[in-house]
Amino acid sequence: MELDNVTRPADQPQPLSDEDRCFLRELVETNRVDHHGRLSYMDIMFDLEHHYGNSLPGPVLGEVARLAETSPAQLNGFVTFYTMLSTTPRGKHVIRVCTSGPCHVSGSPAILSSLRRLLGVDIGETTPDGEFTLEGSSCLGICGVSPVLMIDDDAYGNLTADDLPRILDAKRSGGAQ
Amino acid sequence: MKLFSTQIVVPVDSNSVLQGALEVKHVLEETIARFNLSSQVSVVETGALGIYDQGVVLAVFPDDVYYGGVKPTDVEEIVTEHLLKGRIVSRLAIDRNLSSRRLVEKETGLSQQKIVLRNAGLIDPQSIDEYIARDGYAALAKALAMQPGEVIQILTDSKLQGRGGAGFPTGLKWGMVAEEQSDEKYIVCNADEGEPGTFKDRLILEGDPHSIVEAMTIAAYATGAHVGIVYVRGEYFMSIARLKKAIKDATEYGLLGKDILGTGFQFDIEVYRGGGAYVCGEEFAMLESIENRRGEPRNKPPFPPQHGLFGKPTVVNNVETFANVPPILLNGSDWFKSFGTPSSAGTKVFSLSGDIVNRGIVEAPFGVTLRELVYTFGGGVKGGKHIGFIQTGGSAGTVLSDKYLDIPLDFASMKAYNVSIGSGVILVASNDVPLLPFLAEVAHFFWHESCGKCTPCREGTLQIKAIMDSLVNRTADPASLQRLGMLQNLLSDTSFCGLGQAVPLAFESALRNFPEVFDQALAESHVPEASPEEA
Numbered sequence: 001m002e003l004d005n006v007t008r009p010a011d012q013p014q015p016l017s018d019e020d021r022c023f024l025r026e027l028v029e030t031n032r033v034d035h036h037g038r039l040s041y042m043d044i045m046f047d048l049e050h051h052y053g054n055s056l057p058g059p060v061l062g063e064v065a066r067l068a069e070t071s072p073a074q075l076n077g078f079v080t081f082y083t084m085l086s087t088t089p090r091g092k093h094v095i096r097v098c099t100s101g102p103c104h105v106s107g108s109p110a111i112l113s114s115l116r117r118l119l120g121v122d123i124g125e126t127t128p129d130g131e132f133t134l135e136g137s138s139c140l141g142i143c144g145v146s147p148v149l150m151i152d153d154d155a156y157g158n159l160t161a162d163d164l165p166r167i168l169d170a171k172r173s174g175g176a177q
Numbered sequence: 178m179k180l181f182s183t184q185i186v187v188p189v190d191s192n193s194v195l196q197g198a199l200e201v202k203h204v205l206e207e208t209i210a211r212f213n214l215s216s217q218v219s220v221v222e223t224g225a226l227g228i229y230d231q232g233v234v235l236a237v238f239p240d241d242v243y244y245g246g247v248k249p250t251d252v253e254e255i256v257t258e259h260l261l262k263g264r265i266v267s268r269l270a271i272d273r274n275l276s277s278r279r280l281v282e283k284e285t286g287l288s289q290q291k292i293v294l295r296n297a298g299l300i301d302p303q304s305i306d307e308y309i310a311r312d313g314y315a316a317l318a319k320a321l322a323m324q325p326g327e328v329i330q331i332l333t334d335s336k337l338q339g340r341g342g343a344g345f346p347t348g349l350k351w352g353m354v355a356e357e358q359s360d361e362k363y364i365v366c367n368a369d370e371g372e373p374g375t376f377k378d379r380l381i382l383e384g385d386p387h388s389i390v391e392a393m394t395i396a397a398y399a400t401g402a403h404v405g406i407v408y409v410r411g412e413y414f415m416s417i418a419r420l421k422k423a424i425k426d427a428t429e430y431g432l433l434g435k436d437i438l439g440t441g442f443q444f445d446i447e448v449y450r451g452g453g454a455y456v457c458g459e460e461f462a463m464l465e466s467i468e469n470r471r472g473e474p475r476n477k478p479p480f481p482p483q484h485g486l487f488g489k490p491t492v493v494n495n496v497e498t499f500a501n502v503p504p505i506l507l508n509g510s511d512w513f514k515s516f517g518t519p520s521s522a523g524t525k526v527f528s529l530s531g532d533i534v535n536r537g538i539v540e541a542p543f544g545v546t547l548r549e550l551v552y553t554f555g556g557g558v559k560g561g562k563h564i565g566f567i568q569t570g571g572s573a574g575t576v577l578s579d580k581y582l583d584i585p586l587d588f589a590s591m592k593a594y595n596v597s598i599g600s601g602v603i604l605v606a607s608n609d610v611p612l613l614p615f616l617a618e619v620a621h622f623f624w625h626e627s628c629g630k631c632t633p634c635r636e637g638t639l640q641i642k643a644i645m646d647s648l649v650n651r652t653a654d655p656a657s658l659q660r661l662g663m664l665q666n667l668l669s670d671t672s673f674c675g676l677g678q679a680v681p682l683a684f685e686s687a688l689r690n691f692p693e694v695f696d697q698a699l700a701e702s703h704v705p706e707a708s709p710e711e712a
Contacts, residue, residue, distance in 0.1 A: 035447055036404075041469040042411070042450050070469075081471040081628075082452025084411050096412075100373035101572055102530035104618045105606045138455055138622060139373035140412055143530035144192040144537050153414055157195035 013057040021063060023051070028067040039068055041078055045085050054090040054133070061087070083137075091126040093171050096137035096150045103139075103147040107159075111147050112136070114161040118168060131172055181219040183260060186236040188298055189222045190383045191415050192376075192537075193233060197249070201233045204249040208256045218260055224297040224384020230535050230556075231271055245271035292516070292524050293500040294540045297384030302419055305426040308387040314432050316503035320395045321440050328399040329355060332502070334510035336522040341367060341458075341495030342570070342599045343675075344588050347502075350492060353482035354400040357490035362402035364393050364444075365486060365493045368409040368416065369463055371455040372571035373622065374602035377526040378496035380538050382409070382416035385500070386423035390446060392499035394433060395506065396492050397444040405446040406486070408463050411453055421448055455626035459674050460493040462628065473630040474674035495600075497526055517543035520589035525601050532559045532607040548582040550603050558607050565608035566691065570599025572619050573679035575686035576612070595689075597682060612694050616687055617645040623680045634677030637668045641684065648695065653702040658688070658695060 008014060016024075031044050044064060048056055056079055065075040079085045097112050112123075119127050119134055126133040142148050145157030151171055156163070187202045202220060209218050231245030235255070242265055244255060251269060258264045300307035308314070320328045333348030354362060366389060370378040382389065393405045409417050424446050427433040435443050454472045456462045461475040464486045485491025501523060505513045514522045521543035527550055530536050534556030541550065547567060551557065558564055564579045569586075574597040584594050591598055606615065620642040629635045644661050647653040665681035672678045688695060 036445070039469065040449050040467075042452050042466070045452070046411070046450065077471055078469060081473075082411075082454050084453035099618060100622055101568060101615065101619060102374045102604050104615055105531040105604065105610050109614075138453070138626060139371060139375070141370055141376045141379050141410065142191050142195065143374050143376050143528060145195050146530060146536075148195075150412065155191060155195055157192065 013059050016059050016063055020060070024060065024063050025067060028064065041068070041075070042082070044068075045079060045082075049085065053092065054094055055086045055088060058087070083135075089126070090133040092131050093151050094133045094135060096135050096140065098138070098140045098146070098148050099136045100139035102143040106146040108147040110161055111149065111159050111164070114164050118164055132168070181217060183218045183240070184238045185218060185220050186223050186238065186298075187220060188224065188234055190224055190380055191413075192380075194415075196233050198233045200249050201235070201247050201252060204252045205235070205256070208252050209260070212256055212261065214256070214260060222301055222303070223299060224302045224380065230537070234271070240265075243271050244269040291540050292504050292513075293381065293497055293526050294384070294538070295504065296388065297380060300385070302384050302386055303422055305387060305423070305430060308385070312507060313387055313503075314391055314427075316506040317391050317394055317398075317432065318438060320398055320506055321438055321442060325355060325399045325401065328395065328506065331506060331510050332399075335505045335513040336510075337498070337501055337505060337513065338521065338588065339495060340497035340501070340525065340600070342372070342573075347494065347498055350482055350494070351396060351399050354402070354490045354492050357483060359490050361404070361487070361489045362400055363486040363489055363491040364396045364400070364402045364405040365460075365464070365467070365481075365491055366393055366405070366407040366496060366499055367458065367460065367463060367493055368407055368413070368496050369451045369458045370410055370413075370496070370600070371451075371458050372573065372600045372602060374530050374568070374571050374604045375528050375600040376530075377528050377538055377601060379410075379413055379416055381496050381500050381526075382413070382420055386416075386420045387427065388500045388503060389420070389496060390423050390427050390433065392502035393446060394437065394444050395502055396494070396499070398442055400490075400492055402492070403443050403445070405444060406449055406467060407446060408449045408451060408457070408467060411450045417448060417450065424448070454628070455622075456628040456674070456676050459676055462674070463493070464491065471628070473628050474676075476673075497601075518585065518587045518589070521587035525586070525598065527554075527601040527603050529555045529603050529605070531605040532562065532610070533557070533603075533605045534559055543587040544585040546583050546585055547577075547603070550586075551582070551605055555603070555605070558605060560607070562607040562609065565606045565610050566612055566615075566687075567606070568604040568683065569602060570597030570682070571602040571604075572622050573597075573676070573682055574599045574602060576616070576683050576690060577686065578690045580690075595686065612687065612691055613645065613649045613698055616684065617642070617649050619683050620645040623676075627676065631671075631673035631677065633668055633671045634673065634680070637664050637672075637677065638680060640664055641668075641680065645684075647702070648698040651698060651702045652705055653699055654704045655699065658699065661688070 027047055031039050061075055062072050065072040079087060099108050115134060116122060119132055121127055121134050123134055123136045140148055140150060142155055142157055147159050148155060148157045156167055187198055189198050206220050209215055233247045235244045235247050247269060255266055258266050296311055300311060329348055329352050337347045338344040339347060368378050397405060407420060433444060449467050451457050457466045457472040459474050460481055462472040466472040481491040481493050517523050524540050524542050526538060526540045528538055539554045567577045569575055584590050586598055624638040624642040627634045627638045641664055644657050665685050669678050669681050
């Protein structure tokens with residue numbers, strides 16, 4: 001049951017619109033067809049993050065749980081297990097800096113501290129303008145060009161601290177590229 | 178059909194794209210068109226060549242000339258000098274012996290040594306026709322003409338062992354699944370490559386996705402399965418896209434789907450994505466994840482061959498293991514055993530990273546030494562420095578000194594010398610890299626990636642991390658190393674799954690090989706006064 005007449009604070013997730021419900025129904029059904037009658041929650045969650053700006057709002061998860069015939073708690077348990085998924089709001093762009101062994105050896109600590117300084121935020125935080133969320137990441141599997149980071153779906157390698165302002169500026173203005 | 182007199186091959190994979198391979202390819206195509214050479218010269222995209230510190234590489238055939246560090250601005254010179262006038266641009270030419278394929282050939286004097294990476298860098302990974310032209314799907318056709326039991330027998334005889342780290346005999350595993358009576362069985366390919374420093378599976382999937390499709394179909398025929406699932410890391414966008422294209426093309430060619438090669442045998446493959454959890458490389462955690470649950474391991478036994486995905490008999494193999502299967506079926510088990518050592522047949526794909534001149538992927542027969550990998554293939558330590566330490570096998574692997582350089586790497590010597598090969602990570606750190614902060618990062622990694630299901634791993638990784646941090650900060654108390662030793666035993670003896678059991682490897686081996694580093698940190702430590710609220 002949805003409490004449609006309750007006024008929620010502006011910073012809280014708002015109830016779903018009919019458009020949302022329609023979108024979610026279609027998404028889940030397409031996924032079911034793609035996976036021969038089963039569902040892949042992971043694919044659904046990636047699609048949702050793409051649609052809802054890098055995070056998974058509670059009411060959306062509630063509706064997906066209903067469509068997938070599981071409980072919201074079960075789905076929440078799934079979502080909170082995987083580091084690529086987030087239930088708390090994130091910035092427009094998610095920066096994942098690899099901190100694992102090979103990148104550590106080739107200089108990731110310096111990359112990370114430069115990013116902290118440039119963005120003015122620590123790991124797990126989002127810049128006040130809502131552009132970037134800074135995250136540390138386990139090995140990204142492109143160790144041939146370490147140290148590396150990913151911003152959204154794009155990877156950057158052979159990094160030096162000098163490269164970072166240019167990379168951030170390009171993301172800030174260009175969006176997709 | 179168009180006939181080209183010259184072919185330029187551009188390796189395009191996630192490492193080379195970051196160095197500008199796509200821009201170079203684009204400018205190359207434009208320049209070739211501008212000089213009216215489009216009818217004579219073709220530009221072909223291919224998978225990884227395996228070397229990265231040479232920048233963007235172009236290979237010109239049939240001239241057999243390799244150019245390295247190619248920038249878009251160099252392209253016109255290559256076109257006007259080499260293609261028009263036939264003069265090699267020596268400024269950019271590189272020694273093709275650096276290519277790992279050549280090195281492996283030289284090593285043993287045999288010409289067909291690249292088994293797993295047989296097609297990477299030679300074919301367009303997105304072209305099923307090119308895969309077929311290099312004997313692709315011939316092993317499947319051969320298998321379908323045999324009895325399933327015969328297929329398994331060839332694999333068993335070949336002594337192929339799993340390449341994911343545990344080294345379980347592949348033929349035995351397939352045989353166990355074949356024996357099970359069940360209405361449904363599954364073939365699962367573990368492509369959740371997460372061991373820090375490993376990037377081989379990514380390059381196999383990006384460079385030769387059809388080899389995985391073919392091998393999984395053979396496994397399905399041998400064991401009686403009809404559904405296959407590849408579980409790929411969520412961050413591996415190019416692997417996922419190329420794999421999906423390979424599955425689609427194979428289905429259109431009748432090599433997957435309802436009636437494979439007209440034999441009536443049916444098999445389909447789906448791709449599932451991971452969500453950034455190291456533990457999902459553990460086979461049961463991965464199966465849980467495919468079943469839309471938290472990636473937490475299950476109790477063993479029963480093992481996946483008896484009770485796997487959705488409770489049904491399941492083959493779970495690593496990408497590299499599968500990539501070995503088609504050549505074994507085509508060339509026979511004796512051929513495969515002619516590579517490697519008595520304890521370990523075949524080759525291993527190693528990922529070289531860190532302070533090494535040629536970072537990248539190398540395929541070498543088992544029995545290769547660290548010295549050959551680091552100095553012959555890898556070109557030595559960057560800047561002519563000395564080796565500080567080498568981590569083999571990944572974060573869940575051993576930290577070694579240069580005393581270990583001449584031990585042959587295979588399953589037998591692993592046990593004898595406490596050296597892990599794991600997924601084939603060779604991470605080299607020069608003597609400028611301090612060991613303890615590195616180990617603190619390894620501890621942090623395990624603390625972050627522990628799934629939290631069992632207490633020894635969840636709490637033990639936190640304690641190890643605290644001890645390592647205190648050694649780095651020189652605030653360690655005198656009993657730290659004793660506590661570290663106790664935690665190591667605790668984790669390896671009582672952790673629920675392989676993740677926790679393997680955590681101590683790095684610390685144990687570092688303590689054994691570099692005791693002086695720990696002793697010095699302890700000697701320099703001052704335990705801070707406990708604050709009133711803690712006391």
